[in-house]
Amino acid sequence: MKCRRPALIVLFLVCLLAAPATSRAEATTHYWLARPLPPTANLTVERGFPYGWTRNGTSPIHHGVDIVNRLNTPVLAAANGTVYYAGNDAERMFGPSPDFYGNLVVIQHDIAAPDGSAVYTLYGHLNGITVQTGQRVGQGQIIGGVGKTGIAVWYHLHFEVRVGSGDDYNATRNPELWYAPRPGTATLIGRIVDANGGLAMGIRFTLSIRNSIYPGWTYADPGIHNDPTYSENFAVGDLPAGCYYLRVRNGHGGYAYAKQVCLKSGETVFLEVQLAP
Ligand SMILES: [Zn+2]
Structure with missing residues (x-):
């Protein structure tokens, strides 16, 4: 079944026999945020440590995305809003322990989530901060510089989106669902379930195209919020347009899933995957 919408294409490639969750076909994207770095900076998310990953249980759940850049690269407000907090988290907790994010800025945005909840963005590990708590900021305004504090x-830059609470470490959503793919690229959103239909957690997959392989992992813990719009357990943004093989190994030398998915520039594609035993 293939449904086309102006902003979202939904592919239920493996649900031809099972009844698909057709409500997702009605979903629309909410790409309300701009990139938190200038166009001349590196904008590529670190694929080796995506949202929702724990490095096989060796790290705290990653509640945002990491974007490597040089020291003091300007960090920009992702949308209009009010600075909810600007300072260090040694005294006020925003993570699982004090001084986790180091110097950080949290912005409460003027926009609300589709359910009406407040939307916040968090910018962690900053070297310097150029705004103050309570200050109004405009989209694209410099709020600090890249560092490695905390x-x-x-x-x-560690970048988070929080919905409903700026303080709650567990209120995050996947940032790659909140900004549009860059020109020439697409966003792949997916939900991988096991042979019994249960959510497959912490599953490694690969997206391969010509000589490039993009690694990915499904969210590693049931406590990680997915987006009510998608009910996803992975998302990969900024994939160059083209045809990829999505593969999940089964641990027996074969594949629990292997299919081609083609992405066009500017598309957002939702993929529902059920793994073979
Ligand atoms: Zn991070």
């Missing part, structure tokens, strides 16, 4: 081993 728990960070390299210079990068």
Whole structure:
């Protein structure tokens, strides 16, 4: 079954026999945020540590995305709003432990989530901060510079989207569902379930095209919020347009899933996958 919508194409490639969740075909994207870095900066999300991953249980759940850049690369407000907090999290907790994000900015945006909840963005590990709590900011305004304060081993921006609470570490959503794919690329959103229909957690998959392989993992924990619009358990943004093989190994030398998915520039594609035993 293949449904086309102006902003979202839904492919239920494996649900030809089972009744698909047709409500998702009605979904529309909510790409309300701009990139939190200038166009000249590196905008590519670190694929080795995506949203919802735990490095096989060796790290806390990753509640955002990491974008590596040089020290003091300008960090920009992703949308209009009011600075909810600007400072260090050594005194006020935003993560699982003090001084987790180091210098951070949290912005409460003027827009609301589809259910009416407040939307916040969080910018962590900043070197410097150029705004103050309570200040109004406009989309694209410089709010600080990239650093590695808090728990960070390299210079990068840790970027989060929180819905409903700016303080709650567990209120996050996948940021890649909130900004549009860059020109020439597409966003792939998916929901991978096991042979019994249960949500497959922490599953490694690969997206391969010509000589490039993009690794990915499904969300590693049931406590990780997916987006009510999609009920996804993975999302990969900024995939160059083209035809990919999505593969999930089965641990027996074969594949629990292997199919081609083609992405056009500007598309958002939803893929529902059921793994073979
Ligand atoms: Zn991070």
